[in-house]
Amino acid sequence: MSQPASFINLEKTIGVLFKDKNMLVRALTHRSSVRQSRSIGHNERLEFLGDAVLELVSTEYLFQFTDKSEGELTSWRSALVKGEHLATVANEIQLGSYIFMSRGEEASGGREKPSTLANAVEALIGALFLDQGYDKAKDFCDQFILNHLQKLLAEGKHQDFKSVFQEKSQELLGITPHYEVISEEGPDHDKEFTCAVFLQDERVAEGKGNSKQRAEQAAAKQGIQVKKWN
Structure with a gap:
């Protein structure tokens, strides 16, 4: 198993100290890390939860744009939660260096793989929700994901x-x-x-x-x- 970097710097970056460190470890455990998955569990269930939390936070944020149609807001939300964008967010906070994964997965470029990075961001949101509550999960989304909206729109990332x-x-x-x-x-x-x-x-x-x-x-x-x- 490939060992990730210490979580201390990650917690400083996102401004949160986890009460349950195992929750954070699980959020950053890739399925390929068999030994870690058996003892702690891998991050796919947290990814499922985090996806739903991010969807709600994004919808709540976009609802303030009262002059926009449902169709426009839906396309904006799609840009915010898209895997490509979440992978960019993961790179900004160097999330790839913290992920537990097998040596084979790492050797094949797993720490830079967009899908792995995007999934880890969603799992981290799920872990924040369970460990810290909705407001802290929302704060993370506001600070690291939703703040890119104007840039995404300017680049046409919202287009279907x-x-x-x-x-x-x-x-x-x-x-x-x-x-x-x-x-x-x-x-x-x-x-x-x-x-x-x-x-x-x-x-x-x-x-x-x-x-x-x-x-x-x-x-x-x-x-x-x-x-x-x-």
Whole structure:
């Protein structure tokens, strides 16, 4: 098992001292760390909880924008909770260096893997919620995740590329695109999908992601560039 850095600096960075240190350890234990998983448990259940907490915190935050439609707020929330953004947050607080994982996982670049980093952020939020309560979990989200909203909007991260590609293809070509999974790689808990977007029989572009939805979005984004519809 590969040992992570001391948690002291992480607690200083996020401004929280955990009452139950095992809760923090569990949040930062990757499934591949078999010995640690057996004694403490891995972080997938905390990831599940943290995902729900982040969804609520983000929704509560965005509700203040009273001049925006439900559709706009939904796309903004999607940008905030997207794995790509959470992986960036993880890098900002150097979360990868604290994760327990197998030596094999580390050797394959596990500490830099976006899906692993994003999952660890969600698990950390779940651990904060259980150990410190909703307000502390919310404070973390406010300070490290929600504060990036304007930057995400400026970079167009809130855009639904599948919707844009479909609107353009129907408007200009009278064709509704469809998507197919080309390949799946990796173990069940850490798969990478490759999806292709088609216009009838034309294979326009491909995209990768740690879920089918993200791979389809990546394919649509690439398809927009291929067709010069941006």
